[in-house]
Amino acid sequence: MSLIDDFLARWREYRAPGYYEEFDxxxxxxxxxxxxxxxxxxxxxxxxxxxxxxxxxEAIARGRHMQWMRIERYWEGEYPDVKLRAIPMxxxxxxAAPCETVCPVSATYHNQDGLNAQIYNRCIGTRSCAVYCPYxxxxxxxxxxxxxxxxxxxxxxDVSVREKGVMEKCTFCIQRxxxxxxxAKDDGRRRVQDGEVQPACVQTCPTEALVFxxxxxxxxxxxxxxxxxxxxxxxxxxxxxxxxxxxKKVEADA
Amino acid sequence: xxxxxxxxxxGGPKAALAAAGKLRGEGFESLDLISPIPLHGVEEVLGKKxxxxxxxTFFGAILGGLGGFTLAAGTAxxxxxxxxxxxxxxxxxxLIITYEMTILLGILATVLGFLISxxxxxxxERIYVPESAVDKFAVNVACDAEADFKRATEILRxxxxxxxxxxxxxxxx
Amino acid sequence: xxxxxxxxxxxxxxxxxxxxxxxxPRYYVTLAIAVLITIACFFFPWFYQLYYGIxxxxxxxxxxxxxxxxxxxxxIGLSHSGTxxxxxxxxTNSEWRKAMYRSAEAxxxxxxxxxxxxxxxxVGRPWFIHWALPYPNQMELWPNFRSPLMFDVMxxxxxxxxxxxxxxxxxIPDFAAVRDRTTGWRHHMYVLxxxxxxxxxxxxxxxxxxxxxxxxxxxxLAVSVHSIVSWDFAxxxxxxxxxxxxxxxxxxxxxxxxxxxxVTVMFVLRKYMNFEHxxxxxxxxxxxxxxxxxxxxxxxxxxVEVFTGWYSNDSAELESLRYKLFxxxxxxxxxxxxxxxxxxxxxxxxxxxxxxxxxxxxSIAINIGMYTxxxxxVGTSLSRQYLxxxxxxxxxxxxxxxxxxxxIAMFCTLFLIFVKIFPSVSIYEVKETLPAPDEGKTQWQEAxx
Numbered sequence: 001m002s003l004i005d006d007f008l009a010r011w012r013e014y015r016a017p018g019y020y021e022e023f024d025x026x027x028x029x030x031x032x033x034x035x036x037x038x039x040x041x042x043x044x045x046x047x048x049x050x051x052x053x054x055x056x057x058e059a060i061a062r063g064r065h066m067q068w069m070r071i072e073r074y075w076e077g078e079y080p081d082v083k084l085r086a087i088p089m090x091x092x093x094x095x096a097a098p099c100e101t102v103c104p105v106s107a108t109y110h111n112q113d114g115l116n117a118q119i120y121n122r123c124i125g126t127r128s129c130a131v132y133c134p135y136x137x138x139x140x141x142x143x144x145x146x147x148x149x150x151x152x153x154x155x156x157x158d159v160s161v162r163e164k165g166v167m168e169k170c171t172f173c174i175q176r177x178x179x180x181x182x183x184a185k186d187d188g189r190r191r192v193q194d195g196e197v198q199p200a201c202v203q204t205c206p207t208e209a210l211v212f213x214x215x216x217x218x219x220x221x222x223x224x225x226x227x228x229x230x231x232x233x234x235x236x237x238x239x240x241x242x243x244x245x246x247x248k249k250v251e252a253d254a
Numbered sequence: 255x256x257x258x259x260x261x262x263x264x265g266g267p268k269a270a271l272a273a274a275g276k277l278r279g280e281g282f283e284s285l286d287l288i289s290p291i292p293l294h295g296v297e298e299v300l301g302k303k304x305x306x307x308x309x310x311t312f313f314g315a316i317l318g319g320l321g322g323f324t325l326a327a328g329t330a331x332x333x334x335x336x337x338x339x340x341x342x343x344x345x346x347x348x349l350i351i352t353y354e355m356t357i358l359l360g361i362l363a364t365v366l367g368f369l370i371s372x373x374x375x376x377x378x379e380r381i382y383v384p385e386s387a388v389d390k391f392a393v394n395v396a397c398d399a400e401a402d403f404k405r406a407t408e409i410l411r412x413x414x415x416x417x418x419x420x421x422x423x424x425x426x427x
Numbered sequence: 428x429x430x431x432x433x434x435x436x437x438x439x440x441x442x443x444x445x446x447x448x449x450x451x452p453r454y455y456v457t458l459a460i461a462v463l464i465t466i467a468c469f470f471f472p473w474f475y476q477l478y479y480g481i482x483x484x485x486x487x488x489x490x491x492x493x494x495x496x497x498x499x500x501x502x503i504g505l506s507h508s509g510t511x512x513x514x515x516x517x518x519t520n521s522e523w524r525k526a527m528y529r530s531a532e533a534x535x536x537x538x539x540x541x542x543x544x545x546x547x548x549x550v551g552r553p554w555f556i557h558w559a560l561p562y563p564n565q566m567e568l569w570p571n572f573r574s575p576l577m578f579d580v581m582x583x584x585x586x587x588x589x590x591x592x593x594x595x596x597x598x599i600p601d602f603a604a605v606r607d608r609t610t611g612w613r614h615h616m617y618v619l620x621x622x623x624x625x626x627x628x629x630x631x632x633x634x635x636x637x638x639x640x641x642x643x644x645x646x647x648l649a650v651s652v653h654s655i656v657s658w659d660f661a662x663x664x665x666x667x668x669x670x671x672x673x674x675x676x677x678x679x680x681x682x683x684x685x686x687x688x689x690v691t692v693m694f695v696l697r698k699y700m701n702f703e704h705x706x707x708x709x710x711x712x713x714x715x716x717x718x719x720x721x722x723x724x725x726x727x728x729x730x731v732e733v734f735t736g737w738y739s740n741d742s743a744e745l746e747s748l749r750y751k752l753f754x755x756x757x758x759x760x761x762x763x764x765x766x767x768x769x770x771x772x773x774x775x776x777x778x779x780x781x782x783x784x785x786x787x788x789x790s791i792a793i794n795i796g797m798y799t800x801x802x803x804x805v806g807t808s809l810s811r812q813y814l815x816x817x818x819x820x821x822x823x824x825x826x827x828x829x830x831x832x833x834x835i836a837m838f839c840t841l842f843l844i845f846v847k848i849f850p851s852v853s854i855y856e857v858k859e860t861l862p863a864p865d866e867g868k869t870q871w872q873e874a875x876x
Contacts, residue, residue, distance in 0.1 A: 011343070014330075014343045063819045095339050096338055097337075099338075100338040101338035101340060103571055104577045105555075109337050110338075131809060134665070136813075165550070266863050268863070286629070289628070291855050291858045292635055296632070329570075344573055354582050357647070358584070367637065369622075371633045372630045372634065372637075
């Protein structure tokens with residue numbers, strides 16, 4: 001009878017929707033909009049870290065920018081009484097990511113760190129994930145990009161350079177997470193501790209508006225930020241369950 | 255005399271059907287009507303036909319349905335890719351795969367059933383009248399003895415056959 | 428001109444065999460032009476795009492899908508009337524189907540092939556497209572069956588298989604008839620294609636059953652195929668795409684544009700293949716009635732779509748709706764309404780339905796409108812999504828327009844080859860509508876003449 005029991009146990013496991021809850025980590029980022037000045041240092045850092053191509057003026061004019069991270073700017077009010085709202089926007093690493101289900105070849109899926117992973121080698125470029133993503137944070141390689149000498153010297157050896165016809169997006173600097181996990185393993189520890197891993201944007205943010213950490217560790221910085229009453233997620237009504245949590249800007253007159 | 259076939263050519267379906275009915279009434283069992291169009295009323299004359307095609311379609315479709323779900327669920331289990339917070343075995347999408355596979359194998363099995371039950375394709379020559387692909391209706395009777403052949407020829411002529419030929423079994427004209 | 432009741436069985440064979448073997452210079456010139464346009468407008472730009480990347484097309488950041496996908500839906504839609512209509516009319520025993528179904532089914536087959544080509548053009552790395560097929564491989568990776576795009580792969584494979592088998596099976600007796608009349612390579616080809624068909628009562632009986640079973644299997648299949656194509660869009664959470672009405676909307680739109688396509692093809696066949704006495708006013712009249720009904724359903728669904736969007740009062744839905752009706756693409760939207768909802772009302776008049784040239788013009792206008800519809804579904808919705816920062820405008824590039832023209836030429840090429848290989852009017856089914864040599868008029872003839 002153990003065969004049937006085994007089958008039933010596995011059936012229940014595969015039918016359980018919260019499969020990702022058993023993962024080791026649940027990497028989370030918080031963005032404190034009260035601290036963000038919209039300086040775009042994070043955008044530059046991301047571009048340097050992740051070998052994001054410099055697409056050039058013409059491609060930008062055609063709407064084909066490739067930065068994995070962008071600062072969305074919204075203006076409020078009429079001149080001269082205007083307010084700028086800057087919202088850093090990048091892959092939200094949703095737990096219920098719409099982009100993952102639509103990929104016909106499983107080029108994007110949820111990995112063991114609870115991250116939304118993109119496998120460039122598997123991607124066939126249907127671009128459906130970009131359509132399904134409500135945050136518009138997936139970028140497509142419309143052509144091959146090149147780095148004028150000596151810029152190719154600064155390419156990050158830990159990150160692959162993507163070819164034409166492939167979708168790409170923010171990875172939460174998965175190469176750094178891997179290194180931190182390796183280092184922890186070498187030290188004989190089971191888990192990465194808070195503060196040991198920082199994506200390039202978090203590392204660069206001058207106002208510390210971005211905080212990164214593991215939500216499963218109750219002591220971590222992000223876990224404590226999550227309880228903040230200003231915390232919200234973008235487009236919450238779509239039930240994508242993002243891993244990026246924003247802290248609302250504090251209004252002077254509110 | 256060994257077995258031979260009497261083949262009567264008719265100008266129209268009514269006469270051909272009448273001849274076939276009469277032959278059948280006389281006890282000729284091995285009868286073929288060769289016509290350019292599917293004839294209505296063959297069943298009343300030559301008896302009800304049964305074909306195994308529906309069984310092929312039915313079991314093909316069932317096999318396709320089972321195979322479709324197994325394909326979707328089985329491959330999902332072989333290499334676990336959690337996507338979008340959905341279960342590994344998800345019903346709504348896998349049922350669509352099941353649906354399509356049901357129809358695909360249903361179609362393929364129908365074709366197989368058709369080919370087997372109509373005994374096509376053919377690799378050896380069989381009795382055939384090229385005129386019957388245009389506007390002639392042929393009745394082909396297999397006769398065991400010369401007396402039978404004579405009787406069959408008579409019936410065919412009586413029913414209005416324009417031409418009656420004797421064909422050696424297994425060969426063309 | 429001969430009248431329908433004067434046609435004898437032998438005339439049918441003669442006329443149709445003549446359409447296969449007698450080939451004038453006009454045919455070769457047309458074929459050469461179609462092939463040249465296919466190469467120049469489809470394959471060259473596509474090869475350039477393979478070399479350069481999808482950037483050769485006009486797609487950009489918010490609008491990552493463009494005319495390639497619109498063309499894909501268009502061609503799939505065009506394929507919808509042929510086999511589906513043929514199946515429905517077969518199981519309902521409609522006599523008027525018999526002269527036109529073969530070419531309608533061919534239209535299904537070839538537009539499906541062109542649609543499959545559009546997928547190849549659409550994806551970023553078509554050289555890896557086989558990864559979307561389920562086959563055991565050394566990577567031990569399988570496609571993701573949870574993906575609406577995988578439903579497409581399965582549905583279109585099944586549909587292509589089903590409709591090629593359906594058209595082939597219906598042609599076997601005709602291949603046999605043509606086999607006896609041809610010589611040389613044609614004879615050998617038809618000997619193989621006819622499988623040794625003789626036309627015995629048993630063979631007809633088996634064919635009848637198998638054909639009906641196939642028809643019954645293909646009707647739900649065809650409906651599912653375009654529903655599944657609609658789910659590529661409706662399963663997303665993009666405002667104005669995430670709608671339950673999409674599946675029926677696409678199915679109706681597909682049958683609508685497909686029926687218009689049949690009218691176009693019927694006109695061309697009638698005019699240039701001398702099938703005047705097989706394809707008659709009756710066919711145009713019936714197709715016209717069908718088009719009128721479909722256009723009304725289509726209009727109704729369009730109204731429902733706008734209405735549900737407006738009633739939701741969701742800011743993203745409202746913006747998407749406003750953009751579609753009054754934004755950058757608004758002229759296209761109103762053109763679509765004019766061509767697909769207003770112009771077909773002319774079909775109310777019987778005189779219009781039975782005039783050939785106006786029907787041709789209307790059928791082409793409907794298909795232009797339906798192409799626009801598909802373009803708008805892709806274009807307007809993707810350029811207005813949730814985050815206003817990512818709004819954009821998409822304009823097709825020259826490469827895309829050229830590939831669209833080339834795909835039409837490819838369809839024409841395939842069709843031109845088809846009319847010389849397949850009897851484009853079914854020989855045996857037309858004979859069924861004629862009086863048998865020893866019978867009077869058939870019911871069909873009494874009703875129509």
